[in-house]
Amino acid sequence: MKASRREFLKLAGVSALFGLGANAAFELLTPGALEASSEVAHGAAHGEAAEGVQAATRWAMVIDVRKCILQEDCQDCVLACNSTHNIPTVGNPKEEIKWIWKDTFEHLFPDQHSQYVDEGLEGKAFPVMCNHCQYPPCVRVCPTKATFKRPDGIVMMDMHRCIGCRFCMAACPYGARSFNWRDPRKYFEGKEAMLNPEQPTRTKGVVEKCTFCPERLAKGLEPACVEACKKRKSDCLIFGNLNDPESEVRKILRKRTSIRRKPELGTQPSVFFLV
């Protein structure tokens, strides 16, 4: 068939008018196929196992807020994390690096803010960290796969691949990621003895966050923050496998009321707060 330019333009105009985009065309020709294939891609992008197969392990953290607020000025978990991973004390809140940090109920749960906050919780600080979401938005946007989801649910950072574009920071709804505006070694000058020689630092221009201590998990140890909390016998942090119905985390989640941060976003966090 020989179509004149005029005929072609007419056809194009009419198609556009009826919204016959590529998607719609696919939908007409093979109903449902497009959606199905994009769902598979979606799952794969989140590092999910094949559909219907549940991984043996999904690491999760349960934070007993009621117990923690009794230890008002305690920073043991935060300090343990900082010294294990060579996290610098920056001072300037705009440039600070944090993996686990303490904040107040009102700040962490703005959506739960009822007119009258429970007196026991009002203004009280407790720890938060990366949520290790089941559907992590940071992983979706990372252009180099520097941040990725492991089969055991940990949202991991590969510092060797991070190009510092900070898309992940924009995508994370929880402010759990920090950017190295300066060389973190600078903050250890004269304090080299504080560095943990078994772990690296990071460098200027990479993003970092909590990784649930995979180097410790590999040795059968719990994350450094949990260990520090247990040492103090305050037992506010409980770490375990969410996919094991008999694990400590599952047992306590059955018994107590728990909330998660911004559940309406559908990221399915692996960090639970007992209130």
Next chain:
Amino acid sequence: MYDLNKILVGLAIFLLFFTFPILYGMGSAVPAPKPKLDTPEIQKLTDKKCVEDTHFMRTSHMQFLNYWRDKAVREDQRTYDSKLNGKKYDISLQNTCMKCHSNKKDFCDSCHTYASVKPYCWDCHIEPKAAKESM
């Protein structure tokens, strides 16, 4: 018209000029580096072997380190079975390689300076103490 002498002199000057860099470097070749193995950790070994065959380590340690990095960080496999002697090693740059090769300056750097390579690993990975003090 045939200025043979002038041409010959010109040619000689040209040749000298052109080959100067080669002639200048003659006889003063930098000796090949001899990485030192006299660290306490290596002296403790009865069988003085690296994690893999020495020749392989010499030629391919950069690829091997990348392999280790990806195993640990991306695949969460943090032990390595040596094909050389079946021994198990923790996959770690700081805690395995540099425990034995704690003399970074006299070992890694002696070759790297010679070959003019500057691995950027040490921007993040912490060098062993001994190397730092001698810097």
